[in-house]
Structure formats: C-alpha cells, structure tokens
Amino acid sequence: MAAKLVRLQTQTDKLRQDQAVQLRQLVLSLPDAPPDAISRVLAAIDRGTAARNGWTFVMLSPAQNRAVAGWLSEHSKRPKVAMLLWAELFMHLEADSGHIAATRDELAAAIGATPHDVSRVMSELVSIGAVTRWYEKIPGLRGQGMVRYSMNPHVATKLPGAARVEAQKLHAPVRLVPAE
Numbered sequence: 001m002a003a004k005l006v007r008l009q010t011q012t013d014k015l016r017q018d019q020a021v022q023l024r025q026l027v028l029s030l031p032d033a034p035p036d037a038i039s040r041v042l043a044a045i046d047r048g049t050a051a052r053n054g055w056t057f058v059m060l061s062p063a064q065n066r067a068v069a070g071w072l073s074e075h076s077k078r079p080k081v082a083m084l085l086w087a088e089l090f091m092h093l094e095a096d097s098g099h100i101a102a103t104r105d106e107l108a109a110a111i112g113a114t115p116h117d118v119s120r121v122m123s124e125l126v127s128i129g130a131v132t133r134w135y136e137k138i139p140g141l142r143g144q145g146m147v148r149y150s151m152n153p154h155v156a157t158k159l160p161g162a163a164r165v166e167a168q169k170l171h172a173p174v175r176l177v178p179a180e
Contacts, residue, residue: 020045023045024042024045027041027042027045028042036099036136036148039094039096039097039099040094040099040101042094042095042096043094043095043096043097043099043101044101057158058090058093058156058157058158059156059157059158059159059164060090060155060156061154061155061156064130064152064154064155064156064173064174065155065156067174067176068086068125068128068130068155068174069083069086071128071174071176072086072121072124072125075124076121076124077120077124078113078117078120078121081111081113081117081118081121082121082124084111084112084113085107085111085113085118085121085122086125086130088102088107088110088111089107089131089149089151090156091110092106092107093151093156093157093158094158095158095159096158096159097150098150098151098153098157098158098159098167099148099149099150099151100131100148100149100150100151103146104118104119104122104147119147122147122149126149128174128175128176129152129171129172129173129174129175130151130152130155130174131149131150131151131152132149132150132152132171133147133148133149134147134148135147135148136148152171152173152174153167153168153170153171154168154171154172154173154174155174
C-alpha cells in the first residue's frame with residue numbers, strides 16, 4: 001500500500017494563503033488600474049506565496065539558455081557581471097507577463113555591480129534577443145520613461161500551454177550574433 005504524504009499547515013499559513021487569494025481577487029477587480037501595475041502587484045503576491053512554499057517554476061529552454069550563457073561568457077565586456085545578472089533575471093520573472101520585475105538599481109544591488117554595468121549587460125542581452133526592452137512613460141516625468149525588460153519566451157517563461165505558444169510566436173529565438 002502506497003503512503004500519501006500530506007504537508008501540515010499551521011493556522012498562520014492557512015490565514016496567509018487565504019489573505020493572498022483575497023488580495024489577488026481585490027487587485028484583479030480594480031477598475032481602471034494600469035495593467036502593468038496589476039501585473040507587478042500580482043507578481044509580488046505570487047513571489048510571497050511561492051517563497052513560503054519554497055518553489056517557483058520557470059520553463060527554461062536548455063538550448064537557448066546555453067546559447068545565451070555561452071555568448072555572454074565569450075562576448076560580454078563584463079562576463080562575470082553578465083553571468084551573475086543572467087542568473088538573477090530568473091529570480092524576477094513575472095508569472096503572467098514574462099516581464100523582469102526589478103529595477104536596474106535592484107538588479108545591481110543583488111549582484112554587487114553598478115547600475116551602469118547592469119545597463120550595459122542588459123543592452124548586450126537585448127542585442128542577441130534574450131530580452132526585450134521598452135520604455136514605460138511615467139506621468140509627470142520628462143524623458144522617454146522608465147526602462148522595462150521582458151524575457152524572451154523562447155528562453156524562459158512561466159506562461160502555460162497556449163499562452164506560451166502565442167508569446168513565442170511574437171518573438172524570435174535568441175540570435176548568437178548581436179544585432180547591428
């Protein structure tokens with residue numbers, strides 16, 4: 001007879017899980033909330049509950065990841081920083097969008113680098129198609145806006161099934177030669 005393992009939850013764990021569910025529902029029900037803000041809040045809630053459970057899952061293409069890691073080790077101007085940053089990006093991958101939910105300063109602090117070094121390596125990652133960059137306009141501030149990044153879904157994603165396939169249709173696999 002096979003044994004069944006059951007994880008016991010304390011009353012506090014149950015309350016926190018219930019609170020997370022309620023908080024997600026509240027955030028999803030906000031009218032006129034910017035989708036990107038909702039995405040970031042949901043990612044933070046998910047990170048909190050996943051951290052309690054001890055696991056988060058990312059679907060990773062071993063071949064695409066190897067291609068990026070190999071390119072960074074051979075061609076990056078800062079290979080050590082690049083490898084540390086590449087690994088760190090997976091820690092900040094939003095579940096529902098593939099966005100990297102960390103600022104340049106947060107990433108720099110996490111890997112012990114300067115924000116300038118993070119920007120340079122992120123530009124290298126953009127040049128080979130490992131990540132996508134865009135600017136989010138911030139109301140009241142001048143300039144092109146805050147830089148945002150998302151992971152190429154051919155490399156890594158948290159999107160399930162059909163959503164993953166659709167996201168991959170919008171992106172090309174990693175290019176091993178930087179774009180001109």
